[in-house]
Amino acid sequence: MNLIIIEPYFFVMENSLGIKSNFSQNGYGFQTLRINTAKTFEKIDFTATFKIKKLPSNPFEKTPVFDLQDNYDLIHSLDFKVDFEPFLRKTKFTTLPESSGNLYVFDPALSIFENLQKLNRWVYYFIHFTTGVTHVHTVLQEIIETPNGVCQDFTHLFCALARANNIPSHYVSRYLHQGHGYFGDSQMHAWAEAYVPQVGWMGFDPTNLLLVKEDHIKVAHGKDYHDCSPLKGIVYSHGSNDTKHSVEVLAQQ
The missing domain is CATH 3.10.620.30 (C8orf32 fold)
Structure with a gap:
């Protein structure tokens, strides 16, 4: 059976305005994040750090005899x-x-x-x-x-x-x-x-x-x-806005 186990054991989500993040669950069972603020701001940065453990998986291992x-x-x-x-x-x-x-x-x-x-x-x-x-x-x-x-x-x-x-x-x-x-x-x-x-x-x-x-x-x-687009930031505000992102994935032995 092709079970790929993901075990999150460290997670930090920060924003440059220091606003508390509110988490909720969407219709597919995944967590989403929302912040609300009455402050005026021109820029906000989010930094998320995750550490996960993934167990090795072989898609062909234990494949049944299919009927x-x-x-x-x-x-x-x-x-x-x-x-x-x-x-x-x-x-x-x-x-x-x-x-x-x-x-x-x-x-x-x-x-x-x-x-x-x-x-x-x-x-x-x-x-x-x-x-x-x-x-x-x-x-x-x-x-x-x-x-x-x-x-x-x-x-x-x-x-x-x-x-x-x-x-x-x-x-x-x-x-x-x-x-x-x-x-x-x-x-x-x-x-x-x-x-x-x-x-x-x-x-x-x-x-x-x-x-x-x-x-x-x-x-x-x-x-x-x-x-589930890679970046689905929604900003409700006056005027236009622009969003940029980058990611780095590192492996540890």
Whole structure:
């Protein structure tokens, strides 16, 4: 079973105005932070420090012998579709254009896990990783017509095709610490989680053709980018505002 254990053991969140932070939980079970102030300010800085422990995980370890017929019957059942409806739903960013037809169809002779691995590989080779050609509002029709993009585009396409084949999928915002040579290794990254019967949620990184392991650090998941964008700061104030961020991920032995 592909369980990746994250154990947070140190967390500090500070802001330059010294205002108390209020935490709440969103609809997906993740903590959100809010501050309120009557003070006038021109700039505010947030500094967050986290230390976590991740236990090693092998996605292929203890993989069961899949019962293909039962698994395919399950994903087509009404109860399954009701239970996983939010992550089977089409969204603005995970809707395939009608012109794409059956862009990727699962092979019923293979297990769902095997099909998802093949989908991961297919998306990796279909899109050419190219920065600066897409943006946060890019939809899949643009990607399919001109297959160039970044991690969010890879992930949206993976999620859309998994859902088109009746597999629930999460869009995940996380950090990737793999040293050098991987896309997204020094900034917020995105990849997918798909639900595999008999196993549970498993992570797939189509941008780098990886299965998610201990070097992938999850922050949040949702239906698409809009639910868990890397930076979702909301400032209610007069005038315009501009937000910048940076991140550093360090590994300790």
